[in-house]
Amino acid sequence: MNGMPDESATHTPHRPSLRSPRRRRGRRVRIEGAWGAVRWMGLCLAGAVLAGSAAEGQDAPAGLAGHWGGDLALPGGGALEMVFLVERDGDGWKGTADTPAQAVFGTPLAIEAGDREDTFRLAVPATGGAFVAELAAGGDELHGHWEQRGARLALRCERRPLPRGVDEAASARLRGTWEGVLEIGPVELRIVLELEREEDGRLGGHMVSPDQSPLEIPITRVDALPGDQVRICVGSVFVTFSVALDESERQLSGTYRQGGRSLDVTLARVEEPTVVRRPQEPTAPFPYGSEQVRFENAAGGVHLAGTLTIPEGEGPFPAVLLISGSGAQDRDETIFQHKPFWVIADHLSRRGIAVLRVDDRGMGESTAGSDPAAATTEDFVGDALAGVGFLASREEIAGDRIGLVGHSEGGVIAPLAAVRSEQVAFIVLLAGPGVRGDELLLLQVEALGRAEGLPPDELERSLATQRTLFEILLDATLTEPERVAAARATLEASPDLSEGEQGEGEVEAALAQMASPWVRWFVRHDPAPVLERVRCPLLAVNGTLDLQVPSAENLAAIEAALVRGAHTDYEVRAFEGLNHLFQHCATGQVKEYGKIEETFALDVLELLAGWIEERFVTDG
Structure with missing residues (x-):
């Protein structure tokens, strides 16, 4: 219990594993958890708020x-x-x-x-x-x-006494655009700081993590530190940069901190942030209609906003609702400046299929609900079913031909929604899990660790710690204080723990993750019994180089569950050489995602459109 954030309060963010191995040279490596390696800040972005909310209509003493x-x-x-x-x-x-x-x-x-x-x-x-x-x-x-x-x-x-501020001379030297790269285990994320003079004369601006979202997150304060350092606070996402300007005034170097994580950072002065090519991003003119829509999940207390693309011609049309993976994401599932959900929507709507893509809770124009930190996948099932209900209310949409396309965690949500509502006519699992959450996380840690080239003894040590933590989390006989004490002892005994305050921060961050309602739900959830009950047509696809939801184990588990359930209309496909985002790649490592120009493999888009057309697109 503390006054400021624990991991569960911020991120949902990024769904990390509870512990991580280190490289041989001692630099800490973060092997992130289910689907979230590239979304380590996503949960924070969703909770970003402007600094300085002021009371209205009151006289301030x-x-x-x-x-x-x-x-x-x-x-x-x-x-x-x-x-x-x-x-x-x-x-x-x-x-x-x-x-x-x-x-x-x-x-x-x-x-x-x-x-x-x-x-x-x-x-x-x-x-x-x-x-x-x-x-x-x-x-x-x-x-x-x-x-x-x-x-x-x-x-x-x-x-x-009031703290010392940044003087005007230093402020003038710092103003400008700064860009750098954060290396977070298997992930490389670009960071852009825009430092500018605010109306009150103080130094301010915003931060952007362009590989995750175009959202400009306000700099909430800039502090003068001893020596020539300044501390740039991006407080709504619990980020600070403690940096100093070099003699050339072209480089800021120092430390990036978020929660218990501390990383070296170097930012270079640039005229404009780097622009990356994304040739698959749709461009006008579009041969379909596009409408900004809103609907409500009344039971969940959230208002959701999105974009509905509707084919030209006479309806009613079959429709799909796109469901994103873990971590709060916008309606396009924007990541590393890729917009895979927009690419999918464009492709399907050109083929006669309406598509609804929606901002997740707390992102874009969707509200976060009364207690965002308490939300679990179960809550997101309610959001999906609210989307199905909205589609069914539209006269352009065929109410008996509405399906769900779920990516990653969305592949957990879609089957749960399908067994709860007969309105769901079909589901598609894009890199959806087939094994229980704890098993998936262990598979992921192992796959990412091997791809990173971690020594086998270090990787096995990390896996052993992870297994112990999951056993503690799943042990129903433990009281909460006993669970926390056992987990703390396990973490503090780990030889991979950093020294000093950083190690203490790592322990507290891991304990906070274990307390997260999302993590507890996910680790316990087994998709197989749900898949056994699915009766609508089902398509499950994955790439052979997916390291976040490894394809061999998960596709096999999905198919085995469907066989046990005597399902009569399903297809399971593995695509050679594709990663978790369905990009053609060399290794499948997360660090490749932003470097690849392709957003979503065309052969998977063709399979998806053809599979739906065959079953649900009529000739008239």
Whole structure:
């Protein structure tokens, strides 16, 4: 229980494995978990909020503005330092929160006045926590409590001197566009920082991770550090860059931090960010209609937005709903500037099939729901069925010819939806799992580790640790404190653990993942019994170089389940030389995804369109 984010609060993000092996030379290697290696920040992107949410219609007490710090009293003893920086913003306030021990800085606050004079609520939307406090000691102290996930912990803060800001001369030297690459285990991700002068004269701007999303995430604060370093806070995604400018003023070098992860980073000054070629991205004119749509999953408390492409001519047309993999993604399933769902939608709608592609919860124009960190795959099944219901309500769509096409985790969602609703006429699994979640994660760690060239002893050691953690997670006889204690002991005994504070951060991050409702649901879920109950036509495809959902084991498990269920209309296909994104590739490693110009293999698109046409496209 803490005041700032654990992994479950941020990412859903990226579904990492609970532990990771290291390279021989000692640099930490992150082998990410199911489907999420390339989405290590995706969960954070979904939760990005603008800094400085201000209360409206309230008079801000002048005494609230300032720099505040104090210790949060933790259950069982101990304390966590919390720091708040608050300033006036019209008739309200804006500000940020820090927890230095967790290396979290500049997290945006939403501040509201309380019912009584000199009382207020400092909320951290990204974590669901809030400091409910009252000015005391003549305006030099804040007394109150921290609320988060049902806990109520004492917190008292004192006014501190304002921190030193970045002076105008340094700010001028830092302004511009900066680009670099983060190496995160098997993944290489480009990062772009745009540093500019804000209206108030301070240094600000935004960060983009273009290989994941075009979303511009605000820089929430820039701090001056000892020496020539500055700390650039992208607080809504719990990211900081502690960097220094070189003598040429053409390079920023230092450390990137997010949660318990710390990486060396170098950013070069550029005139414009690098542009990559994506020749399959559809271009106008389009021989079909396109409509921006909205619908609701009332039971889940979310409003969903997407794009519906409708073939030309007289309907009603068969339709598919595209369901993305894990981590919050936009309607195009944008990754490394590829837009595979747009490519699929374009191809199918040119062949007489309507396609609905939707922003995931918390992405684009879709809402996140009341408790995003608690959402599991079960909740996403509800979103999919809401999409089916929306399609069935459209007169252009044939209500008895609506299918689901699920990629990766979407291949778990589609069968669950099909056995719950007779409105689902067919399903397609693109790299969908066929084995239980814990087994899939172990297969993935092994496949990615081998492709990375990890020494066999290091890989086996990592797998052994991972197996032990899954056994702890799956052991129904353990109480929650016993589970946490056993997992902590396993992690701290691992020879792969980094030293010092970084190792402590790795342990806390892994424990937070184990506490995540999504992880707990996924690790326990076995797709096979669900597949045995599917009665509608089913197509399952994968690539032989998929290292995230290895094709041999998963396609075999899918087919075995269908045989046990006496299914009469299914097809299972493996495509030689394709990776998890259905690109032709050399090794299947995640680091190749963004370097490949192809977005989605044409032969798979042709199979998909032909399979649906054969069963559901009429001649008239």
